[in-house]
Amino acid sequence: MTLENLMNIIIEDAKKEAENIIKEANKNAEQIIEDSKKNAISKALEEEKNLIRKAKEEAENIRNTILSEARIKSSWMIINEKTKIIDEAIEKTKEKLKEFTKSKEKYTEILSKLIINAGITLGGGELEILLNKQDIKLPLDIKNLEKIIEEKTGKKTTLKIIDEDLQTIGGVILRTKDQKIIINYTFEGLIESHKRYLQKEASKILFSE
Amino acid sequence: MVYPLLAGASQWEECWFAFIQHECRLVPEREANYGRKLFLAIFKEKLINLIISFFYLEKWLNMSQEIKPLKKGKKIIEPLESIIETEKQAIRIIEDAKAKAKKIIEDAKIKAQNEYNIAFQETIFKINEEASLIIEEEKRKADFEAKKIIKDTEDKIKDLREKASKKIDEAIKKMLSIILMEE
Numbered sequence: 001m002t003l004e005n006l007m008n009i010i011i012e013d014a015k016k017e018a019e020n021i022i023k024e025a026n027k028n029a030e031q032i033i034e035d036s037k038k039n040a041i042s043k044a045l046e047e048e049k050n051l052i053r054k055a056k057e058e059a060e061n062i063r064n065t066i067l068s069e070a071r072i073k074s075s076w077m078i079i080n081e082k083t084k085i086i087d088e089a090i091e092k093t094k095e096k097l098k099e100f101t102k103s104k105e106k107y108t109e110i111l112s113k114l115i116i117n118a119g120i121t122l123g124g125g126e127l128e129i130l131l132n133k134q135d136i137k138l139p140l141d142i143k144n145l146e147k148i149i150e151e152k153t154g155k156k157t158t159l160k161i162i163d164e165d166l167q168t169i170g171g172v173i174l175r176t177k178d179q180k181i182i183i184n185y186t187f188e189g190l191i192e193s194h195k196r197y198l199q200k201e202a203s204k205i206l207f208s209e
Numbered sequence: 210m211v212y213p214l215l216a217g218a219s220q221w222e223e224c225w226f227a228f229i230q231h232e233c234r235l236v237p238e239r240e241a242n243y244g245r246k247l248f249l250a251i252f253k254e255k256l257i258n259l260i261i262s263f264f265y266l267e268k269w270l271n272m273s274q275e276i277k278p279l280k281k282g283k284k285i286i287e288p289l290e291s292i293i294e295t296e297k298q299a300i301r302i303i304e305d306a307k308a309k310a311k312k313i314i315e316d317a318k319i320k321a322q323n324e325y326n327i328a329f330q331e332t333i334f335k336i337n338e339e340a341s342l343i344i345e346e347e348k349r350k351a352d353f354e355a356k357k358i359i360k361d362t363e364d365k366i367k368d369l370r371e372k373a374s375k376k377i378d379e380a381i382k383k384m385l386s387i388i389l390m391e392e
Contacts, residue, residue, distance in 0.1 A: 007295040014299030018306030025310030029317030036321035037328045044332030051333075055340030059347035066348065070355035074362040081366045085373045092377065093384045100385075110389050117390060190388045198387055202380040206373040 086202050090191065093198075094169065097187045101134070101170040108138050111172060115140070115159070116148050118174035118183040124155035130166045130173035 101107050111131075119127055127149075131138075142159050149157040166173060171186035184193075191198065385391075 003291060007291065010292070010295045010299045011302070014302040018302045021303065021306040021310045022313070025313040029313050029320075032314070032317045033321045033324050036325040040325040040328035041332050044329050044336065047333060048336045051336050051340050052343065055343045059344045062344060063347050063351040066351035066355050067358070070358040074358050077359075077362050077366060078369070081369060085370060085377075089377055089380045090384065093381045093388070096381055096385060097388065113390065187388060194387055198384045201383050201387065205380040205383055206376050207369065208376075 082203065082207060085206060086199050089202050089206065090195075090198060094187065094191065098169045104138065107170065108140065111135065111138065111170075112140060112145060114172050114185040115145050115174060116152070118172065118185050119145070119149035119157060119159070120152045121183055122174060122176060122181055124149050124153035124157040126158050126177040127160070128175050128177060128179075129159055129161045130164050130175070131161065132166045132168050132170070135170065135172075136161060136163060 100110075115129060140161075142161070146157045146159050149159075166186070168186035168188055171188075171190060173182060173184050173186060173189075175182040184190075
Protein backbone atom coordinates (compact mmCIF):
# COMPACT_ATOMS: atom_id res chain seq x y z
CA MET A 1 0.00 0.00 0.00
CA THR A 2 1.38 3.39 -1.02
CA LEU A 3 0.96 6.62 0.81
CA GLU A 4 -1.21 7.87 -2.03
CA ASN A 5 -3.44 4.82 -1.67
CA LEU A 6 -3.72 5.40 2.01
CA MET A 7 -4.63 9.03 1.48
CA ASN A 8 -7.18 8.02 -1.10
CA ILE A 9 -8.65 5.56 1.35
CA ILE A 10 -8.81 8.23 4.02
CA ILE A 11 -10.61 10.58 1.62
CA GLU A 12 -12.85 7.84 0.28
CA ASP A 13 -13.75 6.79 3.83
CA ALA A 14 -14.42 10.39 4.75
CA LYS A 15 -16.59 10.75 1.68
CA LYS A 16 -18.45 7.58 2.56
CA GLU A 17 -18.96 8.80 6.11
CA ALA A 18 -20.07 12.17 4.79
CA GLU A 19 -22.43 10.42 2.44
CA ASN A 20 -23.80 8.39 5.35
CA ILE A 21 -24.21 11.55 7.42
CA ILE A 22 -26.13 13.22 4.60
CA LYS A 23 -28.15 10.08 4.00
CA GLU A 24 -28.97 9.86 7.70
CA ALA A 25 -29.84 13.55 7.80
CA ASN A 26 -32.14 13.16 4.81
CA LYS A 27 -33.75 10.17 6.47
CA ASN A 28 -34.19 12.13 9.70
CA ALA A 29 -35.53 15.11 7.75
CA GLU A 30 -38.10 12.93 6.05
CA GLN A 31 -39.02 11.46 9.41
CA ILE A 32 -39.35 14.94 10.95
CA ILE A 33 -41.65 16.05 8.12
CA GLU A 34 -43.66 12.85 8.28
CA ASP A 35 -44.00 13.09 12.09
CA SER A 36 -45.01 16.72 11.76
CA LYS A 37 -47.77 15.82 9.30
CA LYS A 38 -48.95 13.04 11.59
CA ASN A 39 -48.96 15.44 14.56
CA ALA A 40 -50.92 18.00 12.58
CA ILE A 41 -53.55 15.47 11.61
CA SER A 42 -53.68 14.13 15.15
CA LYS A 43 -54.06 17.66 16.54
CA ALA A 44 -56.74 18.51 13.99
CA LEU A 45 -58.60 15.31 14.83
CA GLU A 46 -58.55 16.34 18.48
CA GLU A 47 -60.33 19.51 17.34
CA GLU A 48 -62.78 17.43 15.32
CA LYS A 49 -64.90 16.44 18.30
CA ASN A 50 -65.25 20.06 19.34
CA LEU A 51 -66.01 21.30 15.83
CA ILE A 52 -68.58 18.59 15.19
CA ARG A 53 -70.24 19.32 18.55
CA LYS A 54 -70.47 23.01 17.66
CA ALA A 55 -71.82 22.14 14.21
CA LYS A 56 -74.49 19.95 15.81
CA GLU A 57 -75.43 22.76 18.21
CA GLU A 58 -75.63 25.22 15.32
CA ALA A 59 -77.67 22.73 13.30
CA GLU A 60 -80.05 22.32 16.24
CA ASN A 61 -80.41 26.10 16.57
CA ILE A 62 -81.10 26.45 12.85
CA ARG A 63 -83.64 23.65 13.03
CA ASN A 64 -85.39 25.25 16.02
CA THR A 65 -85.43 28.64 14.29
CA ILE A 66 -86.88 27.21 11.07
CA LEU A 67 -89.54 25.21 12.90
CA SER A 68 -90.42 28.13 15.21
CA GLU A 69 -90.83 30.41 12.21
CA ALA A 70 -93.01 27.81 10.52
CA ARG A 71 -95.17 27.44 13.66
CA ILE A 72 -95.51 31.21 14.05
CA LYS A 73 -96.39 31.54 10.36
CA SER A 74 -98.92 28.73 10.79
CA SER A 75 -100.52 30.53 13.76
CA TRP A 76 -100.70 33.78 11.80
CA MET A 77 -102.22 32.03 8.82
CA ILE A 78 -104.98 30.64 11.06
CA ILE A 79 -105.54 33.97 12.83
CA ASN A 80 -105.66 35.82 9.48
CA GLU A 81 -108.08 33.30 8.07
CA LYS A 82 -110.35 33.53 11.12
CA THR A 83 -110.26 37.34 10.96
CA LYS A 84 -111.10 37.16 7.25
CA ILE A 85 -114.02 34.79 7.91
CA ILE A 86 -115.35 37.07 10.69
CA ASP A 87 -114.96 40.17 8.49
CA GLU A 88 -116.84 38.38 5.74
CA ALA A 89 -119.56 37.52 8.26
CA ILE A 90 -119.78 41.19 9.33
CA GLU A 91 -120.00 42.30 5.70
CA LYS A 92 -122.81 39.81 5.16
CA THR A 93 -124.50 41.16 8.31
CA LYS A 94 -124.36 44.66 6.80
CA GLU A 95 -125.98 43.34 3.65
CA LYS A 96 -128.68 41.71 5.78
CA LEU A 97 -129.23 45.03 7.56
CA LYS A 98 -129.53 46.77 4.21
CA GLU A 99 -132.12 44.20 3.15
CA PHE A 100 -133.82 44.61 6.52
CA THR A 101 -134.35 48.34 5.93
CA LYS A 102 -136.59 47.44 3.02
CA SER A 103 -139.08 45.65 5.31
CA LYS A 104 -140.82 48.93 6.25
CA GLU A 105 -142.89 47.79 9.21
CA LYS A 106 -140.23 45.86 11.07
CA TYR A 107 -137.58 48.43 10.28
CA THR A 108 -139.75 51.31 11.49
CA GLU A 109 -140.26 49.43 14.71
CA ILE A 110 -136.51 48.96 15.15
CA LEU A 111 -135.79 52.57 14.21
CA SER A 112 -138.30 53.75 16.82
CA LYS A 113 -136.62 51.57 19.40
CA LEU A 114 -133.23 53.04 18.51
CA ILE A 115 -134.60 56.61 18.81
CA ILE A 116 -136.10 55.82 22.24
CA ASN A 117 -132.85 54.30 23.48
CA ALA A 118 -130.82 57.23 22.17
CA GLY A 119 -133.29 59.73 23.66
CA ILE A 120 -133.11 58.05 27.05
CA THR A 121 -129.29 58.01 26.86
CA LEU A 122 -129.32 61.75 26.10
CA GLY A 123 -131.69 62.31 29.03
CA GLY A 124 -134.55 63.78 26.96
CA GLY A 125 -134.96 67.49 26.20
CA GLU A 126 -134.83 69.17 22.82
CA LEU A 127 -133.38 66.57 20.51
CA GLU A 128 -132.67 66.36 16.79
CA ILE A 129 -133.03 63.24 14.64
CA LEU A 130 -130.82 62.58 11.64
CA LEU A 131 -131.90 59.94 9.10
CA ASN A 132 -130.97 58.97 5.56
CA LYS A 133 -133.12 60.06 2.64
CA GLN A 134 -135.20 56.88 2.52
CA ASP A 135 -135.84 56.74 6.27
CA ILE A 136 -137.16 60.32 6.40
CA LYS A 137 -140.13 59.06 4.47
CA LEU A 138 -140.94 56.39 7.06
CA PRO A 139 -144.11 56.81 9.13
CA LEU A 140 -142.42 57.42 12.51
CA ASP A 141 -144.78 58.25 15.39
CA ILE A 142 -142.71 61.15 16.75
CA LYS A 143 -145.30 62.23 19.37
CA ASN A 144 -145.44 58.74 20.79
CA LEU A 145 -141.64 58.53 20.86
CA GLU A 146 -141.39 61.89 22.69
CA LYS A 147 -143.91 60.62 25.22
CA ILE A 148 -142.04 57.37 25.86
CA ILE A 149 -138.76 59.21 26.34
CA GLU A 150 -140.41 61.75 28.68
CA GLU A 151 -141.80 58.89 30.71
CA LYS A 152 -138.40 57.22 30.97
CA THR A 153 -136.37 60.37 31.67
CA GLY A 154 -138.97 62.52 33.41
CA LYS A 155 -137.97 65.43 31.24
CA LYS A 156 -140.03 67.18 28.60
CA THR A 157 -138.79 65.95 25.26
CA THR A 158 -139.19 67.25 21.73
CA LEU A 159 -137.92 65.38 18.69
CA LYS A 160 -137.24 67.14 15.42
CA ILE A 161 -136.21 65.38 12.19
CA ILE A 162 -133.38 67.28 10.51
CA ASP A 163 -132.96 66.88 6.77
CA GLU A 164 -129.19 66.55 6.41
CA ASP A 165 -129.08 63.59 4.03
CA LEU A 166 -127.30 61.24 6.41
CA GLN A 167 -125.05 58.78 4.53
CA THR A 168 -125.89 55.43 6.12
CA ILE A 169 -127.51 52.15 5.25
CA GLY A 170 -129.89 52.60 8.18
CA GLY A 171 -130.31 53.60 11.79
CA VAL A 172 -130.35 57.01 13.37
CA ILE A 173 -128.23 59.77 14.86
CA LEU A 174 -129.72 61.65 17.78
CA ARG A 175 -128.21 64.82 19.13
CA THR A 176 -129.04 67.59 21.53
CA LYS A 177 -130.19 70.84 20.00
CA ASP A 178 -126.90 72.54 20.82
CA GLN A 179 -125.14 69.55 19.13
CA LYS A 180 -122.90 69.07 22.13
CA ILE A 181 -123.91 65.43 22.60
CA ILE A 182 -124.42 63.03 19.73
CA ILE A 183 -125.56 59.44 19.84
CA ASN A 184 -124.68 57.48 16.72
CA TYR A 185 -127.11 54.61 16.28
CA THR A 186 -126.60 54.19 12.58
CA PHE A 187 -125.97 50.58 11.66
CA GLU A 188 -122.35 51.38 10.71
CA GLY A 189 -121.90 53.18 14.02
CA LEU A 190 -123.42 50.34 15.95
CA ILE A 191 -121.24 47.78 14.17
CA GLU A 192 -118.15 49.86 14.84
CA SER A 193 -118.91 50.42 18.50
CA HIS A 194 -119.76 46.78 19.04
CA LYS A 195 -117.08 45.42 16.76
CA ARG A 196 -115.04 43.61 19.39
CA TYR A 197 -118.11 42.04 20.94
CA LEU A 198 -119.44 41.07 17.52
CA GLN A 199 -116.14 39.48 16.56
CA LYS A 200 -116.01 37.58 19.83
CA GLU A 201 -119.55 36.29 19.53
CA ALA A 202 -119.15 35.42 15.85
CA SER A 203 -115.90 33.62 16.62
CA LYS A 204 -117.61 31.55 19.32
CA ILE A 205 -120.18 30.36 16.84
CA LEU A 206 -118.00 30.00 13.75
CA PHE A 207 -115.00 28.26 15.27
CA SER A 208 -116.49 26.17 18.04
CA GLU A 209 -115.94 22.46 17.58
CA MET B 210 -10.42 3.65 9.85
CA VAL B 211 -7.08 3.53 11.59
CA TYR B 212 -4.66 6.34 10.90
CA PRO B 213 -1.19 5.04 11.73
CA LEU B 214 1.23 7.27 13.49
CA LEU B 215 -1.57 9.58 14.47
CA ALA B 216 -3.25 7.75 17.25
CA GLY B 217 -2.35 4.49 18.94
CA ALA B 218 -0.57 2.96 15.96
CA SER B 219 1.11 -0.35 16.62
CA GLN B 220 4.81 -0.72 16.33
CA TRP B 221 4.46 -2.77 13.22
CA GLU B 222 2.40 -0.12 11.51
CA GLU B 223 4.84 2.52 12.61
CA CYS B 224 7.63 0.56 11.06
CA TRP B 225 5.68 0.10 7.86
CA PHE B 226 5.47 3.82 7.42
CA ALA B 227 9.03 4.28 8.41
CA PHE B 228 9.93 1.78 5.72
CA ILE B 229 7.97 3.67 3.08
CA GLN B 230 9.67 6.82 4.18
CA HIS B 231 13.00 5.06 4.07
CA GLU B 232 12.41 3.76 0.52
CA CYS B 233 11.44 7.16 -0.64
CA ARG B 234 14.44 8.91 0.77
CA LEU B 235 16.94 5.98 0.78
CA VAL B 236 18.90 6.98 3.83
CA PRO B 237 20.95 5.59 5.50
CA GLU B 238 22.49 2.91 3.33
CA ARG B 239 22.41 0.21 5.95
CA GLU B 240 18.69 0.31 6.04
CA ALA B 241 18.28 0.73 2.33
CA ASN B 242 19.39 -2.76 1.46
CA TYR B 243 16.67 -4.32 3.51
CA GLY B 244 14.08 -1.69 2.80
CA ARG B 245 14.52 -1.73 -0.99
CA LYS B 246 14.13 -5.48 -1.13
CA LEU B 247 11.02 -5.36 0.98
CA PHE B 248 9.56 -2.54 -1.08
CA LEU B 249 10.13 -4.42 -4.37
CA ALA B 250 8.78 -7.62 -2.93
CA ILE B 251 5.51 -5.97 -2.00
CA PHE B 252 5.03 -4.31 -5.32
CA LYS B 253 5.59 -7.56 -7.19
CA GLU B 254 2.60 -8.82 -5.23
CA LYS B 255 3.85 -12.36 -4.95
CA LEU B 256 3.06 -14.27 -1.86
CA ILE B 257 6.49 -15.74 -1.54
CA ASN B 258 8.06 -12.37 -1.90
CA LEU B 259 5.63 -11.07 0.64
CA ILE B 260 6.78 -13.72 3.11
CA ILE B 261 10.36 -12.79 2.32
CA SER B 262 9.40 -9.18 2.78
CA PHE B 263 8.26 -9.99 6.29
CA PHE B 264 11.58 -11.64 6.87
CA TYR B 265 13.36 -8.51 5.69
CA LEU B 266 10.96 -6.40 7.56
CA GLU B 267 11.84 -8.18 10.78
CA LYS B 268 15.51 -7.67 10.16
CA TRP B 269 14.94 -4.10 9.22
CA LEU B 270 12.91 -3.65 12.29
CA ASN B 271 15.70 -4.89 14.49
CA MET B 272 18.13 -2.74 12.64
CA SER B 273 15.95 0.32 12.72
CA GLN B 274 15.86 0.19 16.48
CA GLU B 275 19.50 1.23 16.36
CA ILE B 276 18.52 4.50 14.70
CA LYS B 277 18.35 7.38 17.08
CA PRO B 278 14.79 8.59 17.80
CA LEU B 279 15.51 12.09 16.45
CA LYS B 280 16.71 10.74 13.17
CA LYS B 281 13.70 8.42 12.87
CA GLY B 282 11.34 11.35 13.53
CA LYS B 283 12.94 13.36 10.77
CA LYS B 284 12.54 10.50 8.34
CA ILE B 285 8.81 10.14 8.78
CA ILE B 286 7.84 13.82 9.15
CA GLU B 287 7.04 14.54 5.49
CA PRO B 288 4.54 11.67 4.85
CA LEU B 289 3.06 12.37 8.23
CA GLU B 290 2.31 15.91 7.17
CA SER B 291 0.65 14.60 4.04
CA ILE B 292 -1.41 12.20 6.08
CA ILE B 293 -2.29 14.87 8.58
CA GLU B 294 -3.25 17.12 5.69
CA THR B 295 -5.34 14.35 4.19
CA GLU B 296 -6.80 13.70 7.58
CA LYS B 297 -7.63 17.36 7.89
CA GLN B 298 -9.20 17.22 4.47
CA ALA B 299 -11.18 14.17 5.54
CA ILE B 300 -12.27 15.95 8.70
CA ARG B 301 -13.31 18.93 6.57
CA ILE B 302 -15.33 16.65 4.31
CA ILE B 303 -17.06 15.16 7.36
CA GLU B 304 -17.52 18.56 8.98
CA ASP B 305 -18.97 19.88 5.72
CA ALA B 306 -21.26 16.89 5.62
CA LYS B 307 -22.27 17.52 9.24
CA ALA B 308 -22.96 21.17 8.47
CA LYS B 309 -24.90 20.13 5.42
CA ALA B 310 -26.80 17.59 7.53
CA LYS B 311 -27.53 20.28 10.11
CA LYS B 312 -28.84 22.53 7.35
CA ILE B 313 -30.94 19.65 6.00
CA ILE B 314 -32.43 19.12 9.45
CA GLU B 315 -33.04 22.85 9.94
CA ASP B 316 -34.67 23.09 6.52
CA ALA B 317 -36.66 19.99 7.35
CA LYS B 318 -37.86 21.61 10.58
CA ILE B 319 -39.03 24.68 8.67
CA LYS B 320 -40.62 22.50 6.03
CA ALA B 321 -42.12 20.34 8.79
CA GLN B 322 -43.74 23.45 10.32
CA ASN B 323 -45.16 24.38 6.94
CA GLU B 324 -46.30 20.83 6.35
CA TYR B 325 -47.82 20.85 9.83
CA ASN B 326 -49.79 23.99 9.03
CA ILE B 327 -50.90 22.66 5.66
CA ALA B 328 -51.86 19.25 7.04
CA PHE B 329 -53.66 20.89 9.99
CA GLN B 330 -55.54 23.29 7.74
CA GLU B 331 -56.43 20.56 5.28
CA THR B 332 -57.73 18.31 8.05
CA ILE B 333 -59.65 21.16 9.66
CA PHE B 334 -61.05 22.04 6.23
CA LYS B 335 -62.26 18.45 5.81
CA ILE B 336 -63.79 18.50 9.31
CA ASN B 337 -65.47 21.82 8.57
CA GLU B 338 -66.86 20.38 5.38
CA GLU B 339 -68.26 17.50 7.42
CA ALA B 340 -69.67 20.01 9.92
CA SER B 341 -71.24 21.99 7.08
CA LEU B 342 -72.83 18.83 5.78
CA ILE B 343 -74.30 18.14 9.23
CA ILE B 344 -75.77 21.66 9.31
CA GLU B 345 -77.04 21.43 5.72
CA GLU B 346 -78.63 18.07 6.39
CA GLU B 347 -80.36 19.34 9.55
CA LYS B 348 -81.49 22.48 7.71
CA ARG B 349 -82.87 20.36 4.86
CA LYS B 350 -84.79 18.19 7.34
CA ALA B 351 -86.10 21.26 9.19
CA ASP B 352 -87.18 22.90 5.89
CA PHE B 353 -89.04 19.74 4.99
CA GLU B 354 -90.77 19.70 8.38
CA ALA B 355 -91.56 23.42 8.10
CA LYS B 356 -93.15 22.87 4.68
CA LYS B 357 -95.20 20.06 6.20
CA ILE B 358 -96.36 22.38 9.01
CA ILE B 359 -97.46 24.99 6.43
CA LYS B 360 -99.16 22.35 4.29
CA ASP B 361 -100.99 20.99 7.35
CA THR B 362 -102.01 24.55 8.24
CA GLU B 363 -103.39 25.11 4.74
CA ASP B 364 -105.42 21.93 5.09
CA LYS B 365 -106.56 23.05 8.53
CA ILE B 366 -107.65 26.42 7.09
CA LYS B 367 -109.66 24.71 4.36
CA ASP B 368 -111.38 22.62 7.01
CA LEU B 369 -111.91 25.72 9.17
CA ARG B 370 -113.55 27.63 6.31
CA GLU B 371 -115.75 24.70 5.43
CA LYS B 372 -116.98 24.34 9.00
CA ALA B 373 -117.41 28.12 9.39
CA SER B 374 -119.49 28.36 6.20
CA LYS B 375 -122.00 25.98 7.76
CA LYS B 376 -122.37 28.22 10.79
CA ILE B 377 -122.23 31.64 9.15
CA ASP B 378 -126.02 32.14 9.15
CA GLU B 379 -126.10 31.50 12.88
CA ALA B 380 -123.28 34.03 13.41
CA ILE B 381 -125.05 36.68 11.26
CA LYS B 382 -128.25 36.15 13.21
CA LYS B 383 -126.39 36.63 16.46
CA MET B 384 -124.70 39.82 15.23
CA LEU B 385 -127.99 41.21 13.96
CA SER B 386 -129.57 40.69 17.33
CA ILE B 387 -126.67 42.59 18.97
CA ILE B 388 -126.76 45.48 16.47
CA LEU B 389 -130.55 45.82 16.61
CA MET B 390 -130.41 45.71 20.39
CA GLU B 391 -132.59 42.68 20.67
CA GLU B 392 -130.45 41.31 23.49
